[in-house]
Amino acid sequence: MAEAAIALPPKGGFNFDLCKRNAMLEKNGIALPRFRKTGTTIVGLVFKDGVILGADTRATEGEIVCDKNCEKIHYMAPNIYCCGAGTAADTENVTDMVRSQLELHRYATNRESRVVTALTMLKTHLFGYRGQVSAALVLGGVDVTGPHLHTVYPHGSTDTLPFATMGSGSLAAMSVFESRYKEDMTREEGMEIVSAAICAGIFNDLGSGSNVDLCILTKGKAEYLRNYKKPNPRSYIRSKGYDFARGHTAILSTKITPLKDQVTIVEGDAMEE
């Protein structure tokens, strides 16, 4: 096979080169690294003046909670925010990527971004990766055409809904929405129902927990309320404090390797402008 004169970056789409190696490693008994996932309850709701997005704040690695207060509501544009469920790396990166593309698009068009633009960019990317990018998103925003709320699935399909839930806690949250949602709610009613839905996920789903984040999007204004509700305060703090002085843990053996035998320090020239 002739070698390319220039090393071109890969054209896109999933690169299957390492799959054989991974399969071989797994067969030899080496466990695959656990993904950091956001078990999650994320919701969105359209109310009279715009859209309210809500999310819990627990991130898990297998059964362990690795982040008790992570941020799942991602900024996409001044008027568009996106909640992400699924593999944390996938949701972070796909929303970051579309956020940059939207900004460039704003410069090129000299206009406020539209929610359908973000939606199309997300669905095109996810479809191309055939569901391997495990990002399930609730995208909401208010643009010149009005308030919009969409759900995006890992395979690239989308739905447009007046209220939506995603993540492992979606069934708990949807039960709250289905019983309490009505059209043209006020801001206070909307916030109350969204936080009730997230709390339903936090208390009834093992993959969701900690605090409630809200984001209220209206025409010309986006309010990101980080930790709007904290229904899981740390209830016990040892009065004597946590001090792990020497002697708490038994020392079995000590080995000291002086680094100066392996590292030489060389004086260099000062950096010049």
Place this chain on the structure above:
Amino acid sequence: MEEFGCEWNDAPHSMGTTIMAVQYDGGVILGADSRTTTGVYVANRASDKITELTDNVYICRSGSAADSQIVSDYARYFLNQHTIQLGRDATVKTAANIARELSYGNKSFLECGLIVAGWDKYEKGSVYSIPLGGTILRLPFSTGGSGSSYLYGFLDQAWKEGMNKEEAEELVVKAVSLAMARDGSSGGVVRTVIIDSSGVTRNFYPGDKLPLYYEEIPYRPTVEPMSA
């Protein structure tokens, strides 16, 4: 999310579906249910499976939600360019063939069944069925999706040549609601789109407007929204 036992998030979004289109004297009627499922969870109970391709041609989507949405988006895009280049409205045959090219050309990656129907001045109303492999077939009426299995016998008996608009719409609503009664992957509301020389009319039949069949109990509206 596998460890939390929620395959409804990981399973691909599929439209279990009942879709159909019927040609009548003067136009076409497209009908569909509104249920989209991920595994056994109903992800969207009020989806719209009848999508616009042009002013006079619509498409019913079934199978994988992602695949059918992308195919109809591409078909709409190509048809838009074609209409600009042609200088007049695209024909239903052209629209159906564009959809077929996308479906057949990518047959190993796609899983979607489509029905393209509309009105143009040459053929008047026409219905084209494009099932999974990318075949194209012009028919006087066509059904698709998992719920269509329950309609073959019914339509053999109930479909007649030369129906008018009211009869055809009644047939579509009756058929889709029969399929919804028996197929777990179909449900929600019945949406119909009527396309004729004067334009497009969309109708919506929620649960209480649908006829009741054997063993079905009357529809009860959902409980009043709970107050805080």
